Amino acid sequence: MKTRFYNARILTMTDGINIMEGELHVDADKIVYIGNTKGDSSFDKEIDCKGNVLMPGFKNAHTHTAMTFLRSFADDLPLQEWLFNRVFPMEAKLTPDRVYWLSRLGILEYLTSGMTANFDMYMKTEAIVSASIDSGFRTVLCDSMNNFGGSVEQMEKDYDKYNAVDPLISYHLGFHAEYTTSLELMKQLSGLANRRKLPVFVHNSETRKEVDECIERYGKTPTELLDSIGMYNYGGGGYHCVWMSEKDIEIFRDRKLFAVTNPGSNTKLASGIAPICRYLKEGIPVAIGTDGPASNNCLDMFREMFLVTGLQKISEKDAEACDAAEVLKMACVNGAHAMRLYDCDVLAVGKKADIIEIDLNQPNMQPLNNIAKNIVYSGSKQNVKRTMVNGKLLYECGEFFVGEKPEIIYEKANTIIKEMCNE
Amino acid sequence: MKTRFYNARILTMTDGINIMEGELHVDADKIVYIGNTKGDSSFDKEIDCKGNVLMPGFKNAHTHTAMTFLRSFADDLPLQEWLFNRVFPMEAKLTPDRVYWLSRLGILEYLTSGMTANFDMYMKTEAIVSASIDSGFRTVLCDSMNNFGGSVEQMEKDYDKYNAVDPLISYHLGFHAEYTTSLELMKQLSGLANRRKLPVFVHNSETRKEVDECIERYGKTPTELLDSIGMYNYGGGGYHCVWMSEKDIEIFRDRKLFAVTNPGSNTKLASGIAPICRYLKEGIPVAIGTDGPASNNCLDMFREMFLVTGLQKISEKDAEACDAAEVLKMACVNGAHAMRLYDCDVLAVGKKADIIEIDLNQPNMQPLNNIAKNIVYSGSKQNVKRTMVNGKLLYECGEFFVGEKPEIIYEKANTIIKEMCNE
Numbered sequence: 001m002k003t004r005f006y007n008a009r010i011l012t013m014t015d016g017i018n019i020m021e022g023e024l025h026v027d028a029d030k031i032v033y034i035g036n037t038k039g040d041s042s043f044d045k046e047i048d049c050k051g052n053v054l055m056p057g058f059k060n061a062h063t064h065t066a067m068t069f070l071r072s073f074a075d076d077l078p079l080q081e082w083l084f085n086r087v088f089p090m091e092a093k094l095t096p097d098r099v100y101w102l103s104r105l106g107i108l109e110y111l112t113s114g115m116t117a118n119f120d121m122y123m124k125t126e127a128i129v130s131a132s133i134d135s136g137f138r139t140v141l142c143d144s145m146n147n148f149g150g151s152v153e154q155m156e157k158d159y160d161k162y163n164a165v166d167p168l169i170s171y172h173l174g175f176h177a178e179y180t181t182s183l184e185l186m187k188q189l190s191g192l193a194n195r196r197k198l199p200v201f202v203h204n205s206e207t208r209k210e211v212d213e214c215i216e217r218y219g220k221t222p223t224e225l226l227d228s229i230g231m232y233n234y235g236g237g238g239y240h241c242v243w244m245s246e247k248d249i250e251i252f253r254d255r256k257l258f259a260v261t262n263p264g265s266n267t268k269l270a271s272g273i274a275p276i277c278r279y280l281k282e283g284i285p286v287a288i289g290t291d292g293p294a295s296n297n298c299l300d301m302f303r304e305m306f307l308v309t310g311l312q313k314i315s316e317k318d319a320e321a322c323d324a325a326e327v328l329k330m331a332c333v334n335g336a337h338a339m340r341l342y343d344c345d346v347l348a349v350g351k352k353a354d355i356i357e358i359d360l361n362q363p364n365m366q367p368l369n370n371i372a373k374n375i376v377y378s379g380s381k382q383n384v385k386r387t388m389v390n391g392k393l394l395y396e397c398g399e400f401f402v403g404e405k406p407e408i409i410y411e412k413a414n415t416i417i418k419e420m421c422n423e
Numbered sequence: 424m425k426t427r428f429y430n431a432r433i434l435t436m437t438d439g440i441n442i443m444e445g446e447l448h449v450d451a452d453k454i455v456y457i458g459n460t461k462g463d464s465s466f467d468k469e470i471d472c473k474g475n476v477l478m479p480g481f482k483n484a485h486t487h488t489a490m491t492f493l494r495s496f497a498d499d500l501p502l503q504e505w506l507f508n509r510v511f512p513m514e515a516k517l518t519p520d521r522v523y524w525l526s527r528l529g530i531l532e533y534l535t536s537g538m539t540a541n542f543d544m545y546m547k548t549e550a551i552v553s554a555s556i557d558s559g560f561r562t563v564l565c566d567s568m569n570n571f572g573g574s575v576e577q578m579e580k581d582y583d584k585y586n587a588v589d590p591l592i593s594y595h596l597g598f599h600a601e602y603t604t605s606l607e608l609m610k611q612l613s614g615l616a617n618r619r620k621l622p623v624f625v626h627n628s629e630t631r632k633e634v635d636e637c638i639e640r641y642g643k644t645p646t647e648l649l650d651s652i653g654m655y656n657y658g659g660g661g662y663h664c665v666w667m668s669e670k671d672i673e674i675f676r677d678r679k680l681f682a683v684t685n686p687g688s689n690t691k692l693a694s695g696i697a698p699i700c701r702y703l704k705e706g707i708p709v710a711i712g713t714d715g716p717a718s719n720n721c722l723d724m725f726r727e728m729f730l731v732t733g734l735q736k737i738s739e740k741d742a743e744a745c746d747a748a749e750v751l752k753m754a755c756v757n758g759a760h761a762m763r764l765y766d767c768d769v770l771a772v773g774k775k776a777d778i779i780e781i782d783l784n785q786p787n788m789q790p791l792n793n794i795a796k797n798i799v800y801s802g803s804k805q806n807v808k809r810t811m812v813n814g815k816l817l818y819e820c821g822e823f824f825v826g827e828k829p830e831i832i833y834e835k836a837n838t839i840i841k842e843m844c845n846e
Contacts, residue, residue, distance in 0.1 A: 068789070068790070069790060070792075071789075071790070071792060071797065071801065072792045072793040072794075072796050072797035072800060072801065073792045073793070075747060075793065075796045075800060076742070076743050076746045076747060076796070077742060077743060078741070078742055078743055082742065105786055105789055105790075106786075108786035109786035109787050112785070112786060112787070112805060264733075266737075267733035267734070267736060267737055268732075268733055268736060268742065268800065269736070269742050270736040270737060270739070270740050270741050270742040270744070272737070272740075273737065293801075296800070296801075297797060297800040297801040298787045298800065298801035298802075298803065299786075299787070300787070300801075300803060302803075303726070303729065303803075306726065307733075309691075310687075310690035310691055310730075311690070311737075313690060313691060313692070313693040314689075314690055314693060314695070314696065314734075316693070317693050317695075318501070318693050319499070319500060319501055319505065319691065319692050319693040320499050320500060320501055321693070323499045324498060324499060361829070361830070361833065362535070363528055363529075363531035363532035363535060363722075363829065363832075363833075364532050364535070364721045364722070364723070364804070366491070366494075366528055366832075366833045366836050366837070367491070367492065367494070367528075367833070367836040367837040367839075367840045368837060369493075369494060369495045369496045369840065370495040370496070370498065371495075373495050373498045373499070374494065374495035374720060377495060377498060377691065377719070377720040377721065378494065378495065378716075378719075378720040378721035378723075379721075380721065380723060380725075380726075380803050380804045380805065381787070381803045381804065381805040382535060382803065382804040382805045398821075406784070406786065407784070409786075409789075410784065410786075410789045410790070413789050413790040414789070414790040414791060416790075417790045417792060
């Protein structure tokens, strides 16, 4: 399958937010040409981009996709009641079949928001993998081991298995969080990470309570604790990273750990504002995630991008804080690097064809004063005209091409939540 | 023209966020039926809503529409440089023709976001009025008198003229701000407001600097000053209302003044977070505006609604703060009341047909756990399927019906900003 995009503005993300005009060719799963001529190739599909932007797909660097079933299920509640009385009892009723359909629903939404990959921490791995492959979507799994499920032995098996299962799927070491995982389990995982020289990702310093309780238990912040047992010797990072001490920041800086920020979720759950400007100043790589739809409630990289910069402007009391160009890099390039998708980070020959087309022929993009910054400040799902993953168009002009009708997926999701409420 | 909407979920906003199923009929500019049967009427157009939501259009209760030309023109700059070096010199080059086309561009964006009316404070009034009428859009004008333009005599003439010009147009007394208007002018305006028994709207307490300087000049906050000269004797309110003292809040409460919040703009310009929860507790009516596209940069009620509640949750450190149901009321009902659009506030027989259809057949709305709250927490422009103003469908399934092709309007806007940069 060879696809030609022409009449495009190309934001490769290899050169800041500079944009070139021209065309881009895809052969099978790869970008094979970026330049100004059609050449003498023949194509299976030719797309007139009408001046729209082609750019690397957004990477959702932290999520729990299948939590779609709890979207708007229990809003405006305090965190503890939400989590313990509403979320956990429902999650106990999940089956692989349910996770499969709920993941497919989340993937549809990713496509509408120009996300071409997700970093998914959830249960029933096999079902997640099937949902992703059947949709044609790229998923990087992160293990969610904790005291209530999973083991380091299983994680190593899963690591080897799922990194070999399909070009769309890869696997990271990870665990849920310090507050749900025994020190013994964490030490075992650190042993694996050091033996295999692998990065580890985990929820880290999402709430002040989490940090305070960790200090009470161990006399150390979560980051200090993990570092002290060698968990971060080969990199990785933290999801959320809202409440980080000076020493935590030094550890992240020195070990080049990724801070994956989730401002939508941190806002809705009143967790706080992560010190992103500080991370940027220290050279800590920041990526962006939506977190799960139960706590956000939407899976929308445009919302997240505006919040990343907007909340910094508010907390720093400085309209210059956290330039939109940096935010765009977080959403495309840094996310890919956190997820070790080194061939999905920018648009360049030889890279994977994970590409989105941003519709500029919409009122919120006009006039064309600064296109890249406007994507961050004014963009919305309405501007996502096409989403291509691994060389295949999965979403085009409002239609999905994911091997299943969206109506079927919606119906499944509604049936699942109804059944679960009655069980 | 008679229109029938059927197979609808109807969120009338007359009964909290409860939703009824049924149909809604429009005759000319009015809602003539809400219920369960087609009856024996014949219709010019019948719309199968396929289970989607019909609800009152959103009211953009504070904006400067024609500032579309400065969208993403000067982002990530400190407020003073942004305003004095970038915005003001460009605004000086505006002509009525330019304001006309730039307003038409803003109106297109309002329609994509389900806004059916705006409360517009800008210059070249005649051009704004023409743009609104030609588009079929509802505009409530607010006078922007200040030391550099306008007068109270002119305002009274404009008040009488524009409240009679067209059913789509109405006019409020107003002035730009305390910091741009002499005490003498403000006193003259207060005289007019008292003589005609009319409410007055004005930028009020947007930044801490504004409040501090007013106290330095007059020994009073802006709200105290305005109240002391009788400006608010017949109601009205403030745009922004971020930095309000206890006494200011008492004045707003006792005089039933509207606090019009603009969280997108306050975030992007680092102005701060308005104490919305406090206003709700005091019974102060809160409405929502986008502010102008130069400072936001998009005109998107979904972004604003999420920010209204999200920023309260953050600043109150409470995930329960500012319930989504309250926010939806602000966006539809309170906005209408602030703008004195008493016949556009809810869906009921006899009210104006300012109606939007929210597409639930999109992944971000599924499953249907709590539709109204999900509109606030997960909704986006992509969910706006139809926007009807005064009984006419101006936006339907991505197409505009505003008497001019959007491409022409985009081209005009781009030409205007290019010309202005070269002048």
